[in-house]
Amino acid sequence: MxxxxxxxxxxxxxxxxxxxxxxxxxxxxxxxxxxxxxxxAAQNAGTTITYLPGNRGHILDCNDELIARSITLADLRINRYDLNDNNLCSKSLAWDELSTTPGWIDLSDSEKSKRMHKTMKRLIENESEILNSKFLTHAVSHLAIALRVKREDLMTKINSKPNDWFILERNMEESIYESVQKAIDTHKLFGFSLEKTARRRYASPELASHIIGYPKIIEVQHGKYTYKKEVGTYGVEKTLESILAGKDGHRTSVTNPRGFLITPEPGKTLPPRPGLNVQLTLDMEIQSIIEEELLAGIKEYQAPRGCIIVMNPKTGAVLGLANYPSFNLNDLNNLDTNGINFATQMVYEPGSTIKVVAAAAAMNEGAITRHTPIFCHNKLYQQGNFSMKDHHSYSTLSAEWVLGKSSNIGVFKMAMMVGMQKHYDYLASFGFGKKTGIPLSSEVNGRFTRSENLYDFASSTYGYAVSVTPMQMACAYSVIASDGKLRKPQLLKAVIANDGTAIQQMTPEVVREVIKPNTAREMRRSLLTVMQKEGTAVQANVPGYIACGKTGTVYKFNTETKKYFTNRFTCSFAGMLPAADPDFVCIVVIDDPSSTGVSLYGGTIAGPVFSRACERIAHHLNITPTETVEPRVVNQ
Structure with missing residues (x-):
């Protein structure tokens, strides 16, 4: 045992x-x-990392007018779990009770901790049934003052939300959310927190929306922490994202055993850095003008779509680009129908505006001068089994008046003087069939084929069997308006630091020489005929100025029947001003007009829109008016 x-x-x-x-x-x-x-591990248990998104840089126009900027807004969030936690509620109420007592500030941390613990214990033991509601009343009384609302309204709003987590107030401006944060910090309002996000603000949200574009809010994950920030999604907001995007920062906060925040030590906070500012080539006054005139033309001629582009031919700078339909950058609900950028993302058959390629090629190759007589076969041209017609009967026209009268036969014969493949080479050299390189996403190529079929070739000389974008046409006419060189279209003028210093100035980018400078001058002189009384665009004349350009009228293609409509058109005008030494090129495209009071031609539909827009643009640019000359007949 x-x-x-x-x-x-x-x-x-x-x-x-x-x-x-x-x-x-x-x-x-x-x-x-x-x-x-x-x-x-102990430190991490009491550590909170708050990520601080860097605001996006500003977007300015060429005259330093503010287009877009980012501001910080905040949402006030509620966590009901904390609101119903007796320990947290008692901490807040105990703090509010003790921190106002005389001598509190002079007590040691250990003495404060003892008194806090004693007061919290008393509150939990004696007021446990009403502790949560008492804390909520206490919190609402302070938050209502910060939010500048009535206490009863705020209480009703909180009680009407059944969720455990919810947003009480959205998109608070800085003056409001700073007051709210001060109330939360001062009175230890557990369960209430702010989530800050940057929001883009636009000076004129309906102007240049297809160019400016917009960012979207995304949620970024860093370990167990998430935060929201803006990322460019469309327009230059997307293509210039690497420049505009800010550098995110963070703040590390540590809580002591009582659950209160300890001020971070030096080095624990990395401030966010805003992105760089960008200055665009856009002139917002010109942008406003062309959007107004485009809308007026769309309404007058009852068209569903249209586009105007204004470009500096000597630099490639895009001064304005307007599309219809468009959208408001503050309201993206109609993006599916209005978000397509007609200028760069849609193609059309250009009609007679493309005749400048055949004429310029023949002049540049020395086959003709602008005075060379071209026999136009009195409306009907035949060669074996091949035949083609003009809209009107012309006998012999000078080369410049082939353009003035817009003779299909005359232009076809110019192209034949150069040869099929060389003509196609000139189409490519003018920039057709390839993206222009404008810094906007989803630009399309357009298309033409090097067909040896005579019908296809003839069609390409007068604007059928070729698909182009308005931007390609603007670049092509800039070749004629300048020194014969094709330039890449520019939207970015400069990158600017936050102190206003220019970090990078963009320079014009020449793609290639297309025609000789003298050929470009002779082409501008030839295009003056289009504006004469006997030309096709007398209504495109600009009061007080001498402009030149070319009309385009083309039947629309029916994709269902695979044939062309007989009563639906795309009407366009491509021109420049002043004709002698152009300061700008302007392209107007009005797609599918249906006005019954006006003949549906490029000269009668797009021409007047060009005239009104260019007159206002010329005044804005302080271009010296020339003597007003009555349109006249020039010897053919």
Whole structure:
């Protein structure tokens, strides 16, 4: 019996020794072996990282007019779990009670901790049933002042939300959310927190929306922490994202054992950096003019779509680009129908505006001058099994009046003087069939084929069997309006630091020489005929100025029947001003007009829109008016 008792005592003793040995080993492991690991874990348990998104840079026009900027807004969020936590509620109420007592500020941390613990215990023991509602009343009384609302209205709003997590107030401006944050910090309002996000603001949200574009709010994940920031999604907001995007920062906050925030030590906060500012080539006054005139033309001629582009031919700078339909950058609900950029993302058959390619090629190759007589076969041209017609009967026209009268036969014969493949080479050299390189996403190529079929070739000389974008046409006419060189269209003028210093100034980018400078001058003189009384665009004349250009009228293609409509058109005008040495090129495209009071031609539909827009643009640019000359007949 004694032996059994002794064995049991020995076993119990060994068990106790083993237990103490394990505890001793764990203490050594925690305090010495893995001390840093456990210290870090303890610190992390009381650490909160707040990520601070860097605001996007500003967008300015060429005259330093502000187009877009980012501002910081905040949402006030509520966590009901914290609102119903007696421990947190008692902390807040105890703090509010004690922090206003005389001498509190002079107490040591340990004394404050003792008094806090005692007061919290009293509140929980004596007021547990009403503690949550008392805290909520306390919180609402302070937040209502910060939010500048009535307490009863705020309480009703909170009680009407059944969710455990919800947003109480959205998109608060800085003056409001700073007051709210001060109330939360001062009165320890657990369960209430702010989430800040940047929001883009536009000076004129309906202007240049297809160019400016917009960012979207995305949620960024960093470990267990998430935050929201703006990322460019469309327009230059997307293509210039690497320049505009800010550098995100972060703030590390540590809570003490009582749950209160400790001020971060130096180095614990990395301030966010705003993105760089960009200055565009756009002139917002010109943008406003062309959007107004485009809309007026769309309404007058009852068209569903249209586009105007204004470009500096000497630099490639896009001064304005207007599309209809368009959209408001503050309301993106109709993007599916209105978000397509007609100028760069849609193609059309250009009609007679493309005749300048055949004429310029023939002049540049020395096959003709602008005075060379071209026999136009009195409306009907035949060559074996091939035949083609003009809209009107012309006998012999000078080369410049082939353009003035817009003779299909005359232009076809010019192209034949150059040869099929060389004519196609000139189409490519003028920039057709390839993206212009404008810094906007989803630009399309357009298309033409190097067909040796005579019908296809003839069609390409007068604007059928060729698909182009308005931007390609603007670049092509800029070749004629300048020194014969094709330039890449520019939207970015400069990159500017936040202190106003220009970091990078963009320079014109020449793609290639297309025609000789003298050929370009002769082409401008030839295009003056289009504006004469006997030309096709007398209504495109600009009062007080001498402009030149070319009309385009083309039947629309029916994709269902695979034939051309007989009563639906795309009407366009491509021109420049002043004709002698153009300061700008202007392209007007009115797609599918249906006005019954006006003949549906490029000169009668797009021409007047060109005239009105260019007159206003010329005044804005302070271009010296020339003597007003009555349109006249020039010897053919």
């Amino acid at each position: 004694l032996r059994k008792f002794s064995s049991r005592c020995t076993a119990l003793f060994l068990l106790v020794i083993a237990g103490f040995s394990y505890l001793s080993w764990r203490m050594i492991e925690i305090q010495y072996t893995n001390r840093k690991q456990y210290q870090q």
